Amino acid sequence: MLAALSSQVPGEELVGIVNVGDDLTLHGLRICPDLDTITYTLAGLNNTETGWGLTGETWRVMQELNALGGEAWFSLGDRDLATHLYRTQRLADGASLSEVTVELLAHMGVAIALLPATEDQMATTFTTSEHGTLSFQEYFVRHHHDVAVTAVGFTGAEAATPGPGVLAALAEADRIVISPSNPLISIAPILAIPGIADVLSERRRDVVAVSPLIGGRAIKGPADRLLDEIGHGATAEGVARSYAEIAGTLVIDVVDASWSPAVEAAGMRCLVTETLMDTPERAANLARVVLDG
């Protein structure tokens, strides 16, 4: 979504507020999957074949770690590892996560600012009847999100404070866009940090959310299943109910146009357009709708 917006607005005018609830420490390394995925994507370095990680990636370290009997279930490519080594060392040097994020963006030539939603430790957890409580990566990578979830929690979120610049960015933005991410595990952990949802509520008229569903299905990931299991249902209406208090407008896909009245009934203005960003043209169109609609 940020890449699409940058086709309409100079990158310097865009600020991304990024979920850190998926972050983990593995092998001693601080790994921030959402910050990294967005950074790599904006730098044009994302691996379009796998849908995650870096292009031109190699796996020497993981192969060796596997041979040693190490924990290789969370695949870290050699290029990707350099990011984690860099971040971990800089944090050990006393740099903040925000500062490290700025450095990585600069090194990768990205003009868009990314702000960690918080610099405090927080962790998204999944309650399951089958496997007990799972960390984000256990749920997502180890179990391929193929397990029934009864609840999602955000450990540490209540005590967390918004990262540097987050509240100011939300207060000052002409428009606030909620990306077509998973409402329950990518957006909700940001909203769980005290202060952020309040600003959004105050600025509700300028907040535009994009539904992650097309025909009731998520393009990738478990948004549909989770909306069914623990949300308001895997429909445009269910998404509207998730966001009605903090966003004035919901953008839904043309195939879901029939849900428009239900979205309005849930208290949100409803815009209908093509939301699949599978070509630069469609991405630019969605960006225009989001910015101007």
Place this chain on the structure above:
Amino acid sequence: MLAALSSQVPGEELVGIVNVGDDLTLHGLRICPDLDTITYTLAGLNNTETGWGLTGETWRVMQELNALGGEAWFSLGDRDLATHLYRTQRLADGASLSEVTVELLAHMGVAIALLPATEDQMATTFTTSEHGTLSFQEYFVRHHHDVAVTAVGFTGAEAATPGPGVLAALAEADRIVISPSNPLISIAPILAIPGIADVLSERRRDVVAVSPLIGGRAIKGPADRLLDEIGHGATAEGVARSYAEIAGTLVIDVVDASWSPAVEAAGMRCLVTETLMDTPERAANLARVVLDG
């Protein structure tokens, strides 16, 4: 030296007590250069071209880290990194350094036991007039040990306790061999851990040290320079004076045979043989001298 000894004695009967004063945490990873170098060498995986690290090594992560502007002065190969990731994660899991060492040796098929001299944190430091106080790796890698040293210290050694099995191994061994390592920075940090030098003194008759000098020169590393700068001189006599209190016998090279009376005068029995282990035959010969002499 351990490899040479294993040509004469079953690996299961050998125990190596290993310096951890060079250990460092970099990029969040716990790195134990001496444990790793010895493990790799005993596994036949050491890089004979560079003299350090693993054979068949690649450098993808370091190249990328360098491109990110990260701290790439301490080169960690991709294969080598797997060892550090493994160790760091196992330590985070609650395993001890000794346990991790056992695991790595087993994974690499090494029958010889290696014991960290201590599991406590300790660090060898170098006082220099040119660059102030340097860590081991700053001295060794960053400055290529090409700097005058006025003192060596072992931070944390006084409060450290010998690692599990260390004192027992020293008490029970038929013979205790001090490898032809650097007396001041590879052996001294082990001796600085309270209790170890005492056991050696008690067992002095069974302790055989091998001089690291051949014709007053170290085969590699700064042993000669340091013996001149802060030791008893870069001669067999200087080495003897370093070890006289804890070892009854010093093995010196044939080219240093004229120093034999001075070694005896320093209070050590002196054995003269070829000490350069450049062929399996010479290595086996040195091992026999050390074990039987």
